[in-house]
Amino acid sequence: MEDNNDEILDGQNEEVQSQVSLPQDIQRIIIGFLPGRTVLKFCSVCKFWRDCIVEPAFVDHHLNCALRFRQAIACFTSVDNGLVQMYMFDPITVNFKRTEPVFSSRFHMSQPCNGMVCAYDLKGAAEVLNPTTRKHLTLPASESVYQAQYSEYFLGYVHSTKEYKVVALRHWIKHLTFEVCTIGTLSWRTVRGSEEEELLKTTKPVVVNDEMHWLLLDDESSHFTRKILSFNLTDEKFSYLDVPDSVRDRDLELVEGEGKLHLWSMPCKGAAYTESEIWLADSTRQFWVHLHNIAHPSVLGTKPFFMYKSKLFLGSQKRFIYIDILDGTVCYVDIPSGENIISSGMHRLGELNDIINRFSLCWVIIKRLWTIFSCCWIFLNKNSTFTRCLQVVLSSCAILQAGEKNNKLSVEDVYRRHKQDSAGAMK
Structure with a gap:
């Protein structure tokens, strides 16, 4: 899903760049003077603007402009x-x-x-x-x-x-x-x-x-x-x-x-x-x-x-x-x-x-690590072999990566998906 969005934004980026003759540095400065709610809407216009807006340096520039103007x-x-x-x-x-x-x-x-x-x-x-x-x-x-x-x-x-x-x-x-x-x-x-x-x-x-x-x-x-x-x-x-x-x-x-x-x-x-x-x-x-x-x-x-x-x-x-x-x-x-x-x-x-975005990401990483650890603990109680444990970790990582593109998965979701994959492999 995210890859498709990048492709769409790349196409929009080429279209916008063909219409806008301003250098990217000038575009970055101009965007920094706009109100925040307007800037947030620009994230879906083109890939360059989206990448520019999430940069910490741009966030600092936008804050300085807000403080002054x-x-x-x-x-x-x-x-x-x-x-x-x-x-x-x-x-x-x-x-x-x-x-x-x-x-x-x-x-x-x-x-x-x-x-x-x-x-x-x-x-x-x-x-x-x-x-x-x-x-x-x-x-x-x-x-x-x-x-x-x-x-x-x-x-x-x-x-x-x-x-x-x-x-x-x-x-x-x-x-x-x-x-x-x-x-x-x-x-x-x-x-x-x-x-x-x-x-x-x-x-x-x-x-x-x-x-x-x-x-x-x-x-x-x-x-x-x-x-x-x-x-x-x-x-x-x-x-x-x-x-x-x-x-x-x-x-x-x-x-x-x-x-x-x-x-x-x-x-x-x-x-x-x-x-x-x-x-x-x-x-x-x-x-x-x-x-x-x-x-x-x-x-x-x-x-x-x-x-x-x-x-x-x-x-x-x-x-x-x-x-x-x-x-x-x-x-x-x-x-x-x-x-x-x-x-x-x-x-x-x-x-x-972006302080909320940055540290929300840290919390997401911690929660995902805990999810993987919980899955390992569940399966270790059922099968203590090292090979089985390694399979669980790799499978959990793959399922979580897939879930990131769709929606958040709980420990129970990971456990259920892995049982289905294991049953299919045994057949």
Whole structure:
């Protein structure tokens, strides 16, 4: 089947090449600037385009183009019919369009990271999902996932190594533990144990480049904070960052804005002043720079999502809001009736990240090796001769190779097919 597809694509390739006079290098560059859903359709046009699109170098080129030219706002909502809906907003005009449902609303999810999200069940499995390609990769289970009360998962990216890492927060009765899994590995490692007793203001971190940040509460009875807990995804070490002295008695929220860490300082309830402040952490995280004062609008019950250029984007469960920090104007985007916002963030349009494809292939290989081993074990119990065992291995490989072109075969399918072949040979 696959050979026939290659022959068809070869024929289409010759036809397309006869009509297109552009060099292949130029074609590759042009395709890299197109949205991901459009690029995926090109896989069936000609063999050159298909081979080009699956190359890791092209995927990196496509990601860089998306980071520079095709950023959009992704907003995920839970729908009454039990699904999660995805909306795409233009960050300039805030015009939005609705896409197809992504997955079941029983899952929680992290903020988008390079076009991907981490969807998880509080007491069960977690997986990395690419909404563009609709492909997903299930993460390995941790030994502590069933012992903790519940778990939350957050996705980050290490630019220096081009690795994706998932940070899990395990909630116990009186403390939290942090675990990390690098996408493609088969295990979790604990990076912060139960000896730490800091109180996080919110468990959802703000992810800025290679770091995740949480605000720390002064004590259980206070909503004030003096420090920020930071986790570096590269070396997997924690550090602390002090908030500005002048805002320690105010309500604080962390915000990501175009690859930089911002602090939104809001007046507390009953305060005499009504203005909010925006602060920016310098690149070394050594000091803060005051950016803007904005008139505090009446947006109670909202949480900040992110900043983009001069706009601060916030939201409640039913409404998406953005504030122009230069002139203080406020605009509202109402979510359709029956839907609740569960996550939002900057989304790289058309992300073709191949991390899921690569490591899904690793899982397929492992499963096939296990299938072959299982078949050998079945037949060794019936006939212990080495020759018979070798025949089983070769036969299983041939059957699996045939099954790859049609569909996946289980161990029972392999066993049944082999018995039929053996019976035919005896006749």
